Amino acid sequence: MIGKYRQFSVAPMLDWTDRRCRFFHRILSRRARLYTEMVTTGAVVHGDRERLIGFSCEEHPVAVQLGGCDPRELALAARICADFGYDEVNLNVGCPSDRVQDGRFGACLMLRPQLVGECVAAMKAAVRIPVTVKCRIGVDDQDPEEALDRLTEAVVAAGVDALVVHARKAWLQGLSPRENREIPPLDYERVRRLKRAHPDLPIVLNGGLATLDQAVGELAHVDGVMFGRAAYHTPEILIGVDPLIFGEPAPVANAEEAVELFIPYIETGLAAGARLSEYTRHLLGLFAGRRGARAFRRHLATEAVKPGAGIGVLRAALAHVTQAVEPASTAA
Incomplete structure (x- = not known):
């Protein structure tokens, strides 16, 4: 189950949430859960690990997001990240960039829920830390009702610890990654229905959240909220997280x-x-x-x-x- 820290998190954002960014965000909030940029399994297994997934102990609680679609490679990468000391490993099932499409992971995996379940099961068998998934509500012409339900059923059967849902479809053809963050309409009610259907599954809402008042309102329907661009472009918003979300003093005054x-x-x-x-x-x-x-x-x-x-x-x-x-x- 999700702990108190999961009630508010800062999204994994490629080229933005590096270790320097995360260290600064931790100064602003002790309780927000921080995520790395997505790192591919190949990079973790074969690359410069300290450069790619190294982090400071001050960043806890911190999660690593992996990109990949091979259960064995994901299991190995997850074990490496767990040994580094991460608090959670998250599987990317939402990124629509050309890079992930070429590798057939990210949002492409919405089309292969059974494979996602196999990936989660392999990662769960490899580590003791929580294994989570971040997904969309569907891709392209998929019916969001069926697509999200099928994915959820697959990962629940595999033992997933939490599901983070970006409440938009992703269009793999015709929209850029930036447009995919803005043009497909948000559907928070779809995520709320998912939570009602799976009361025991911790579900975190992501996508378009811009104010802490909005976050507090959504926490009446889901287990957690995840901020992306709002946290990065207006980082002072994080100063209000601890008092407004957790009822604790802010770590800094300004x-x-x-x-x-x-x-x-x-x-x-x-x-x-x-x-x-x-x-x-x-x-x-x-x-x-x-x-x-x-x-x-x-x-x-x-x-x-x-x-x-x-x-x-x-x-x-x-x-x-x-x-x-x-x-x-x-x-x-």
Whole structure:
């Protein structure tokens, strides 16, 4: 069963939720469950594991999302990730990109529910941590009622620990990955019906969620909510997760405090040869709607990418916001 941490999570987002992003998000919320970017089974088994799936202990609770369709490879990759210390392994059955279509995994697996069940069963046999699935409500011309039910029945029979449902169809032909996140209509009621039909299966709703008030409302119908773009583009929203979702104090008072706590982590990375922009690109959505936010973003976008850029660049960017919110002095 899903624990308290699963009530709110930040979605796996390719090219966005890397370990630097996750470390910053953890500063904003102690309780949100964080997900890695999708990593393929081949990369986990044969690639540079520390670079691909390494993470900091501060990120817990953290889940790894795997992309693949071979039960044996998924079992091996899941075991490797479990040995790394992840709290959960999640199977991607929702990504509609050309890359996953070529590999016949991701959203393509909505068409092969029996195979998904075999993959889940193999992973469950290989690890003791929870094995979950993230899916769509269907693909292309599938009937969402039948498609989602068939997938759910297959993974429940395999012992899945939870199902995360992006409440949109995916169109494998005709829409880009970005369009697939926006154009197919959301159908939250379909996910609610699924939950009513499977009261013992933990179900997490994903897709289009933008406010914490909306999240609280949906938690009356499902076991958890997963935020994607809203958490990334307006990360300050995460400061409200612990008090509003879990009834606990927020770990920081504001975004400025969060950035200050992030700076030692950045300094460690810079000393190891990383570039400042690898960290600050995850901060560009801060201070949305506040005076100085545009100058903050502009300064980081132009200066943090330069060779040798250091913490001084970040502090200079912060000064735009700090100075903007200070009351103007009155002349004597």
